[in-house]
Amino acid sequence: MAEQWIQLEDDLITTEDVQNLLGQVSDDYWIAAACVDRVVNNTAVQNSLLRLGIARTEKVVDRCKDIIALCSSSQTNDQEEISPGGPLLSHFTNTPADAQLCYLRSVLLRRLDRLNTYVDMEAEFAKGEEGDKVDEVMDEWEDDPWADGNDTAGSSKATPSSKSTEPPPISLAEFLQNDLVWSACELASLSAVQALQILFNKHSEALWPARFRILQCIPDYTYPSICRDIFPALDSTTNMEAQESSEPWRQQLDFVELTETQDALKQLEGSLPSITDSAKMVRYEPCRELLPPEELSTWYKNRVSSVVSLTGMIDVALALVQHGAAQGIPSLDELGEELSLLSRLVYDASQGSDIQDDWTLVRWSSMDPMAVVKAYLAHSPPTSLPRDISRLVMPYLYVLEARAERAGQPDPSLPTRLLHDYILDTSLDNAAAIFEASKPTLPAAQRIIKNDEDMARLALACLYGSTSLDEWATMSSIFECLPAWEISKDADLDEDTADTTVASLGAFVTPSTNQPQVTAKDLIVFFKPLPFASLSQALDILDVHLESGEILARWGVPAPLRWFLQSSEDIQEQRKWANRMARKAGGKDRMDGIEDWEWLLKDMLKLTGGGDLSARGALCLLSSEEVTTTFLSGLLTSGNFAIAKKMLSGTHSKISLSLEQIESVALTCSRELYDNSSSGNYKFGDMKLAYECLDVPQSTPALTKEKEFIEATSRISSFNVFSSPGTPISPIEIRLTKDRLSLVSQVLSSNSDAYKHTEVILELCYKLGYREDSVAEVKVLAMLADAALQAEDFTRAYENSERMVQTVASLRNSSPLELDDEKAREASEVCWIACFQLGRQSEFDDLSKRATLLGHAVELCPPEKIHDVLTAWRKLEKEDIEAREEKLRQRQNGQQLGPVAARKIESGPSNVASSLRARLQDFHMPSPPLLSTPDAAALASRTFKSVTSNFPFSVHRPRSEMDERISTRSDGSRRTDLDEVSSQASRVLSKGIGWLIGADEQ
Incomplete structure (x- = not known):
């Protein structure tokens, strides 16, 4: 039988095998050792093994008891005190087999107790998975085949483990061999609280010192109600930790479990059988004493902190505190209060789409009250904000007030103050929702803000402290929620007081170096001391400002509400905003009908308040006339000239301005468009608008003159005049040119054929503003003559000179x-120099015209310049003599005279000699002999230098050969190489008037 038993596998053993094979062996020691050696996971088989082993050790217990009884009898006879352990130790020493059997019995009893515990735990797990089978399990216990076993071993609770659909997390074999504290910690870590409770109840003596180590293993997320029977509690009768009642499987210890027996066995430990139980152990600091209330409170607080920080499950932490308080644990009220408030934030407050906040007690404790209020309402939409304030924020604020009172520092205004601070710092949408829920028409208990004056002050501070430009509807909705007060005449403030209030408020909101931006919280300081009547007037002003703000926003030039305070006494600021309003509205695409422009004008006039400063509109400092002028300016600069004509014409004109004012506006707008134009062509772009703008009013000389100037600008641009190399001259450069005749000079210098179009150039001169200026006309003709001279077109040069x-x-x-x-004098100066310059050109072969020109020069030049002209005359006369001598020689030789020579002789200076002599006689200046000397040319050059130094205009032409021989003295005057003048006079002087009037030196 023994060999068959040894060959059986653990998993194949049945209760029948235990009885039929092992039970038939006669050796009690061998059977006991075999029962200890075999550890299986089947509760019924394991129960059978343990029962059999315990039954086979009954005899050794009887022998030991007999020996002790015998020793006790001898002691009575001898009257000597003999320790019970003495005879037992002696017996164990003399009979080692009995010692070993006693030891094996203690192991079997311990395992039987654990087996019964395991069966209870297994049943508990079965309830958790299939509660409807509990009754079946209990019935199976009633049919337990080992129920009638030895009473010393206690009643059996073993039931086949196959009945449990969900086995315990620890197998039976492990549970029998593991350290009991380790098993308890394992069950705790798996939240097997009911099984753990059974373990505590049946093995309290072994687990009590390690109770806090075991409780530490329970996961933080475990709900406290599940652990209500194992978490620490306070015994109100002793004011110490309550100790759970213990129900061990056996009320009396077995003989082998007595202290004397265990002491005797320990002394023989080396000779006892070796039992291979599990080596799994748990280290802990044993705590056998009952803890005082303070330490229990500390344990609960530490666990709460761990729950919140590690899991964030505020509800579990709150339930833990509530459980502790229900168990009589002190000092948890404030912690429970904090957790209750925090749980409202985590579970009751609205959350964002992605919840990322990790709330802990440390974070909560570090937050100031306003931060908590904002956290409560961070994700509350305006629709639910009032409700969230009532159910979340106000309870929190009342708790703060109660705490302050408990601390001996009562602060009844604390809830109101913090609520007001939140309103001042929140968005306008949120503020509107709060004011909507605080209307005076609502019952006082339902209102968020209960005081009407507080509402007015908060609204004024929120609105004037806002920088919003597009929330006018929201602002108006806030205003509509405010109380409407009936102010008696006696309580009315005078107008000067109201103006002073507005002025003071305007100064207060104006940015400064010390306070760049005023906030709503700053403004509430200003409004708090205002009395009831002042608040009423402030609300009236606010109404006007809101309406003005809506008008400005409608036309695309919104201003923050505080701007109306800042500009209330600043006419320049109001004027600037009126101009922006007219210009910005004109730039809108929808401003294409006269109705829109009439609407704009009506709104702008409305903002003036009809000249009533007490109206305090956005443009109250501006007159209706100035606003209308500004409106017309915006209309014209927008290019809507057809609409402007309609609004200006007719008996029912929409624009009430004088003709002079309309003319001034048209000129100003046209010049603005002109200056902003990038092209001078008046057929397109801004220049076209500038030109057409002048057609809107009735024509006047000033408008006609401006139109001609635009035409002149367009003509100059068509000649491709450059202000610098590669850069065409711009319209603004043309307007800023001080001497506009220089523009004509640039046209002539940049276009080689321009001089041929005399009338075109003269018309350009007239349109540049010189229509009635004869001096300017003379200068332009001189430029034309000079340009023709340099092109060697002597005919056009002569014609321009004659004109x-x-x-x-x-x-x-x-x-x-x-x-x-x-x-x-100025015209004469220009004229005689031009005539003299052309008349002295040797390349001009018409001696008669040259003589005529020199005659004009003599007639117009000042007396001190007569000698210079006569020098040229003498040279012309010499040319005439040489031509006549040539003619005489040819006649003598029978040759025909050439056409050039004949023309020179026929057009000689003889026909103007009489006028020349008469001119000289008028000045009483006989012809000096110097004129016939070879140095006459040098003298003329010196004279020309003094003449041209004061010439009033210049034509920018390329430098002539004479220019290249001009050097500059230290004083800036010019000098000529006199040694070369005589031999090159004809060639140099033929380069024309360009040198005389200052040729381009670049």
Whole structure:
């Protein structure tokens, strides 16, 4: 039988095998050892093994008891005190087999107790998975075949483990061999609280010192109600930790479990059988004493902190505190209060789409009250904000008030103050929702803000402290929630007081170096001391400002509400905003109908308040006339000229301005468009608008003159005039040119054929603003003559010179003081120099015209310049003599005279000699002999230098050969190489008037 038993596998053993094979062996020691050696996971088989082993050790217990009894009898006879352990130790020493059997019995009893515990735990797990089978399990216990076993071993609870659909997390074999504290910790870590409770109840003596180590293993997320029977509690009768009642499987210890027996066995430990139980152990600090209330409170607080920090499950932490308080644990009220408030934040407050906040007690404790209020309402939409304030924020604020009172520092205004601070710092949408829930028409208990004056002050501070530009509807909704007060006449403030209040408030909100931006919290300080009547007037002003703000926003020029305070006494700021309003609205795409422009004008006039400063509109400092002027300016700069004409014309004109004002606006707008134009062509772009703008009012000389200037600008641009190499001249450069005749000079210098179009150039001069200026006309003719001369077009040069002489003659004749008249002198100066320059050109072969020109020069030049002109005359006369001598020689030789020589002789200076002599006689200046000397040319050059130094205009032409021989003195005057003048005079002088009037030196 023994061999068959040994060959059986553990998993194949049945209760029948235990009885039929092992039970038939006669050796009690061998059977006991075999029962200890075999550890299986089947509760019934294991129960059978343990029962059999315990039954086979009954005899050794009887023998030991007999020996002790015998020793006790001898002691009585001998009257000597003999320790019970003495005879037993002696017996164990003499009979080692009995010692070993006693030891094996103690192991079997311990395992039987654990087996019964395991069966109870297994049943508990079965309840958890299939509660409807509990009754079946209990019935199976009633049919337990080992129920009638030895009473010393206690009643059996073993039931087949196959009945449990969910076995315990620890197998039976492990549970029998493991350290009991390790098993308890393992069950605790798996939240097997009911099984753990059974373990505590049946093995309290072994587990009590390690109770806090075991409880530490329970996961933080485990709900306290599950652990209510194993968490620490306070015994109100002793005011110490309550100790759970213990129900061990056996009320009395077995003989082998007595202290004397265990002491005797320990002394023989080396000779006892070796039992291979599990080596799994748990280290802990044993705590056998009952803890005082303070330490129990500390344990609960530490666990709460761990729950919150590690899991974030505020509800579990709160339930833990509530459980502790229910168990009588002190000092948990404030912690429970904090957790209750925190749980509202985590579970009751609205959350964002992605919840990332990790709330801990440390974080909660570090937050100031306002931060907590904002956290409560961080994700609350305006629709639910009032409700969230009532159910979340107000309870929190009342708790703070109660704490302050408990601390001996009562602060009844604390809830109101913090609520107001939140309103001042929140968005306008949120503030509107709060004001909506605080209307005076609501019952006082339902209102968020209960005081009407507080509402007014908060609204004023929120609105004037806001920088929003697009929430006018929200602002108006806030205003509509405010109380409407009936102010008696006696309580009314006078207008000066109201103005002072507005001025003070405007100064308060104006940015400064010390306070760059005023906030709503800053403004509430200003509004708090205002009395009831002042608040009412402030609300009236707010109403006007809100309406003005909506108007400005409608036309695309919104201003923050505080701007109306800042600009209330600043006319320049109001004027700037009116201009922006007219210009910005004109830039809108929808401003294409006269109705829109009429609407804009109506709104702008409305903002003036009709001239009533007490109206305090956005443009209250501006007159209706100025606003209308600004409106017309915006209308014209927008290019809507057809609409402007309609609004200006007719008996029912929408624009009430004088003709002079309309003309001034049109000129200003046209010049603005002109200056902003990138092209001078008045057929397109801004220049076209500038030109057409002048057609809107009735025509006036000033408008006609401006139109001509635009036409002149367009003509100059068409000639491709450059302000610098590669850069065409811009319209603004043309307008800023001080001497506009220089523009004509640039046209002539940049276009080689421009001089041929005399009338075009003269018309350009007229349109540049010189239409009635004869001096300017003479200068332009001189430029044309010079340009023709440099092109060697002597015919056009002569024609322009003759026209110039006629113009000067007319000017001289019309001047009552003749030579004393400044314009006449200036024109004469230009004219005689131009005539002299052309008349002295040797390449001009028409001697008669040259003589005529020199005659004009003599007639117009000042007396001190006569000698210079006569020098040229002498040279012309010499040319005439040489031509005649050549003719005489040819006649003598029978040759025909060439056409050039004939023309020179026929057009010689003889026909103007008489006029020349008459001119000289008028000045009483006989012809000096110097004129016939070879140095006459040098003298003329020196004279020309003094003449041209004061020439009033210049044509920018390339430098002539004479220019290249001009050097500059230290004083800036010019000098000529006199040694070369005589031999090159004809060639140099032929380069024309360009040198005389200052050729381009670049």
